[in-house]
Amino acid sequence: MSNLIQHNSNKVIIAENLTKRFGHFTAVDNISFEVSRGEIFGFLGANGAGKTTAMRMLCGLSIPTAGKGMVAGYDIETQTELVKKSIGYMSQKFSLYDDLKVWENIELFGGIYGMKDKEIKVKTDELMKVLNFENERDKLVGSLPLGFKQKLAFSVSIFHTPQVVFLDEPTGGVDPITRRQFWELIYDATSRGITVFVTTHYMDEAEYCNRVSIMVDGKIEALDSPKELKKQFNASSMDEVFHQLARKSTRVDS
Amino acid sequence: MPAIEVKNLYKNYYPYKSGKFAGIGKPAIENETNLNSPLGAEGINFNVSRGEIFGIIGPDGAGKTTLFRILTTLILADSGMAFVDGFDVVKDYKEIRKRVGYMPGKFSLYQDLTVLENLNFFATVFNTTIEENYELIKDIYQQIEPFKNRRAGKLSGGMKQKLALSCALIHKPSVLFLDEPTTGVDPVSRKEFWGMLKKLKQQGITILVSTPYMDEASLCDRIALIQDGRFLKIDTPKNIMSQYENKLWAVQSDNMYKLLLDLRSYEPSKNCFAFGDKHHVSVDSGQLTVDSLRQYLQQKEHTNIEIREIKPTIEDCFMQLSQG
Structure with a gap:
């Protein structure tokens, strides 16, 4: 591990030449980047560009073929369990239990992450107030409207105050108003020092990120603030930037 | 005669696990005891003209899939009527099934069959051959033809989508039902997909398509904005925007x-x-x-x-x- 990594505690995610090969196919091809504490980092790319594979490595779920990575100060190759303890994860598929009540879901996930009963209770009360969910507390999660569920799933993913939370297309199919309320929850989380790593297919959401990386065929082809990227590509929106870059793809598998 | 005609159509999934309304239309009284009666319920109405691309636009849970399933004769409405190509979705369901192409939101081809086997299967079911209607699917199918011996389950998302569209078209349907064909698809592939729809429209096929992506609305001739089972508005995208x-x-x-x-x-x-x-x-x-x-x-x-x-x-x- 390089000195750079050891001395930089402000960097919550560090990827150095991270690579993952499946047989002859290089899904993630030598990517390097850093994400600072409290940052909203947008991770964009076309279907099949390698986003999910990269994210799985950073979450300690898949071991890199080559390269190094540190998440929350832990090595993603040798300290996967410590990595998992320090992060939150919200998958694109709704992952709370429909047949458990709202408070039961929170207690279950809080417990899995090793939180004390008392802490869970206090924080649950707090969360119900913030989300305006006090009337929903005893309802089955399956009975909630989709927008509520997504907000709850996000809140559960950061309930144990992880250093960084990974969000995989958190707003797919959500109505436009809830989609925006969701982003306000993200802003609120970062104001409390949580780092956010997010993938999305909504290009307007890319604009809400502090910095955005765009993957093409396993490589990071661009990485900067939305403002700088638009300048660099002489584009009026992130949608244009994305189209210019994704057009470079030569992978048939897109 | 419109390609699709929907009159006061109402469907409620009560008793649904949430104890709330789920379906299309508006129940007479919104409390639990009356939810399952279609009496006095308010249904939805709309027509789609021949050769039109009509978009149903709204978030998950708004009732888009329910509407598609009724129109493709897979489920029955509680009340109201609907006609596809002039045929009644209840009485003439066999006739409708011959004439429509349906691409459900969930990938539903046979994962264990190859690309070519899937296409052949659907052609055979509809009493036709790939050769007979090859012209119609040519542009789309050629993009996946290099992988024709690969099993469908091993295809990427974009290729699955193209195969599903080819299979839905292989019997030259007069009306094509596409339920969220672009959900979870990246912006570049989405644009490409809409390009394919435009070409199909030029060949005279009527298309009813649903999407949660609002930016796709402008690619439709007319749209219905849907939320909680009700239409907020039906018009051309241009008119809706000018009425803001x-x-x-x-x-x-x-x-x-x-x-x-x-x-x-x-x-x-x-x-x-x-x-x-x-x-x-x-x-x-x-x-x-x-x-x-x-x-x-x-x-x-x-x-x-x-x-x-x-x-x-x-x-x-x-x-x-x-x-x-």
């Missing part, structure tokens, strides 16, 4: 999150949403001028303030209609 009430301003400053909070806490500009790198403020122009808003924001210590009047997008319209 109030003026719409795009506002920017150096601190966008603080700007959002400040706009929200000021009564005349409280109707405000983040929109990419700008915030959109819906203003009653009698109440607020650009100068007075600028002044207010300067007081709140914003720098590099930009305020510009803009034309609303379908997403702006959806938000306004769904709040009203």
Whole structure:
């Protein structure tokens, strides 16, 4: 591990030449980047560009073929369990239990992450107030409207105050108003020092990120603030930037 | 005769696990004991003309799939009527099944069959051959033809989508039903997909397509905005945008999150949403001028303030209609 990594505690995610090969196919091809504490980092790319594979490595779920990575100060190759303890994860598929009540879901996930009963209770009360969910507390999660569920799933993913939370297309199919309320929850989380790593297919959401990386065929082809990227590509929106870059793809598998 | 005709159509999934309304239309009385009776319920109405691309646009859970399943004769409505190609979805279901192509939201081809086997299978089921209608699917199928011996389960998302579309077209349907064909698909592939639909339209096929992506609305001839089982509006995208009430301003400053909070806490500009790198403020122009808003924001210590009047997008319209 390089000195750079050891001395930089402000960097919550560090990827150095991270690579993952499946047989002859290089899904993630030598990517390097850093994400600072409290940052909203947008991770964009076309279907099949390698986003999910990269994210799985950073979450300690898949071991890199080559390269190094540190998440929350832990090595993603040798300290996967410590990595998992320090992060939150919200998958694109709704992952709370429909047949458990709202408070039961929170207690279950809080417990899995090793939180004390008392802490869970206090924080649950707090969360119900913030989300305006006090009337929903005893309802089955399956009975909630989709927008509520997504907000709850996000809140559960950061309930144990992880250093960084990974969000995989958190707003797919959500109505436009809830989609925006969701982003306000993200802003609120970062104001409390949580780092956010997010993938999305909504290009307007890319604009809400502090910095955005765009993957093409396993490589990071661009990485900067939305403002700088638009300048660099002489584009009026992130949608244009994305189209210019994704057009470079030569992978048939897109 | 319209390609699709829907009259007062109502379907309710009560008793649904949530004990709330789920389906399409509006129940007579919205409490649990009356939910399952179609008596007095209000259904939805719309027509789709031949050769039209008609979009059903709305979030998950709005009732899009329910509507598609009724029209493709897979489930029955509680009340109301619907006709596809002039045939009744209840009485003439066999006739309708011969004539429509349906691509469900969930990938439903045979994962264990190869690309070619799937296509052959669907052609055979409809008593036709790939050769007979090859012209229709040529542009789409050629993109996946190099993988024709690969099992469908091993294809990428984009290729699965193209195969599913080819299979839905192989019997040359007169009406094509596409339920969320672009959900979870990246913006570049989405654009490509809409290009394919345009070509199909030119060949005279009527297309009913649903999507949660509001930016796809402008690619349809007409759209219905749907939420909670009800249509908020049916019209051309252009007309819907021109009917936006109030003026719409795009506002920017150096601190966008603080700007959002400040706009929200000021009564005349409280109707405000983040929109990419700008915030959109819906203003009653009698109440607020650009100068007075600028002044207010300067007081709140914003720098590099930009305020510009803009034309609303379908997403702006959806938000306004769904709040009203």
